[in-house]
Amino acid sequence: MDSHMRFSDHDNALLLLDQRYLPLRDEWYACTGLDDTIFALQTMVIRGAPAIGVTAAYGCYLCVRETLAEMGAEVGANGKWEEVLAEKLAKLKAARPTAVNLRWAVDIMDEIWKSHPGVSLAALGTLWLCKAKEMHEEDIEINKRMGDYGATQLEDGDTVMTHCNAGALATAGWGTALGVIYSAVAQGMDIKVIANETRPFLQGARLTAYELQKSGVDVTVATDNMCALLMQKGMVNKVVVGADRIAANGDAANKIGTFGVAIMAKHFGIPFYVAAPSSTFDLQCASGDLIPIEERTPREVTHPTNESQIVPDDVPVYTFAFDVTPNELVTGIITEKGILRPPYSEAIQKKIAPRKMGAFG
Numbered sequence: 001m002d003s004h005m006r007f008s009d010h011d012n013a014l015l016l017l018d019q020r021y022l023p024l025r026d027e028w029y030a031c032t033g034l035d036d037t038i039f040a041l042q043t044m045v046i047r048g049a050p051a052i053g054v055t056a057a058y059g060c061y062l063c064v065r066e067t068l069a070e071m072g073a074e075v076g077a078n079g080k081w082e083e084v085l086a087e088k089l090a091k092l093k094a095a096r097p098t099a100v101n102l103r104w105a106v107d108i109m110d111e112i113w114k115s116h117p118g119v120s121l122a123a124l125g126t127l128w129l130c131k132a133k134e135m136h137e138e139d140i141e142i143n144k145r146m147g148d149y150g151a152t153q154l155e156d157g158d159t160v161m162t163h164c165n166a167g168a169l170a171t172a173g174w175g176t177a178l179g180v181i182y183s184a185v186a187q188g189m190d191i192k193v194i195a196n197e198t199r200p201f202l203q204g205a206r207l208t209a210y211e212l213q214k215s216g217v218d219v220t221v222a223t224d225n226m227c228a229l230l231m232q233k234g235m236v237n238k239v240v241v242g243a244d245r246i247a248a249n250g251d252a253a254n255k256i257g258t259f260g261v262a263i264m265a266k267h268f269g270i271p272f273y274v275a276a277p278s279s280t281f282d283l284q285c286a287s288g289d290l291i292p293i294e295e296r297t298p299r300e301v302t303h304p305t306n307e308s309q310i311v312p313d314d315v316p317v318y319t320f321a322f323d324v325t326p327n328e329l330v331t332g333i334i335t336e337k338g339i340l341r342p343p344y345s346e347a348i349q350k351k352i353a354p355r356k357m358g359a360f361g
Contacts, residue, residue, distance in 0.1 A: 004017035048166065061129040063085060100285075140174055142277045
């Protein structure tokens with residue numbers, strides 16, 4: 001499943017399957033400029049760390065197109081377009097705080113800009129669009145490599161629990177955590193999935209179940225508060241989740257509730273894996289304590305279906321969108337470079353740091 005995100009050269013637009021309406025209907029959202037792209041990122045039209053990164057890469061190009069349209073003849077007359085474009089990139093970069101892939105993608109484009117002094121705005125746009133398309137395709141290939149590594153940790157007949165959606169919909173295609181499952185199934189394994197509903201936005205119930213069912217994978221949805229019971233009954237063999245940011249010591253930020261699932265998995269002796277590409281590692285962040293935790297609109301809690309209100313008026317709600325799982329609860333981190341094992345600080349420096357330093361090449 002990789003048709004949920006595509007760039008239209010004819011329309012100069014990034015077309016996204018609007019995930020706010022899944023699984024009930026398929027609607028498409030077009031990003032043609034900065035505001036459209038930020039709206040898509042902030043309102044969950046598109047979500048998932050790798051997908052956010054690819055969207056941001058295309059968003060940089062759309063900022064160029066927008067600047068060309070806004071400034072017209074002035075572009076060739078002076079260098080003011082550089083200030084205008086830099087301001088747009090800063091706004092895009094700040095659209096969502098937790099998923100480091102957004103910053104990573106904008107930084108890659110900024111590095112391309114810096115490495116071409118004197119480049120025209122139009123030529124920069126061409127460079128950025130080519131790079132965005134390359135990142136789009138590369139993400140799919142990375143996910144497939146990650147899936148193949150991760151599949152070695154599963155056994156025929158396993159039931160895998162996952163939390164949130166870390167599948168094709170959260171990436172350019174194939175997926176991270178679900179990519180592990182897709183690869184195992186492709187290799188002939190009989191794998192069943194328990195998708196935690198993942199309140200309050202219900203990414204597990206709405207999105208993970210949607211794409212697994214479409215892909216023919218056996219999936220059952222469980223409410224978040226069933227996790228301990230399911231594990232106690234021996235109904236879970238492995239847990240595989242994605243991540244929005246992984247610190248240099250292996251602490252991993254993922255959708256709210258993941259930390260609790262990891263604690264329960266540790267208690268019941270169930271292996272707990274995190275699947276994420278190199279782009280999700282933040283080597284400048286020493287530990288999970290330094291990862292910013294996004295707080296979202298209270299309406300996601302008070303109106304979980306965006307229609308029915310379940311909380312009385314004027315009662316405050318907590319709106320934390322992510323939590324951080326400490327590295328000591330993680331059995332292994334599945335990446336496109338292989339499976340990292342404790343001690344994670346050493347493994348990340350050996351396997352991930354060279355990749356991150358070469359990411360702009």
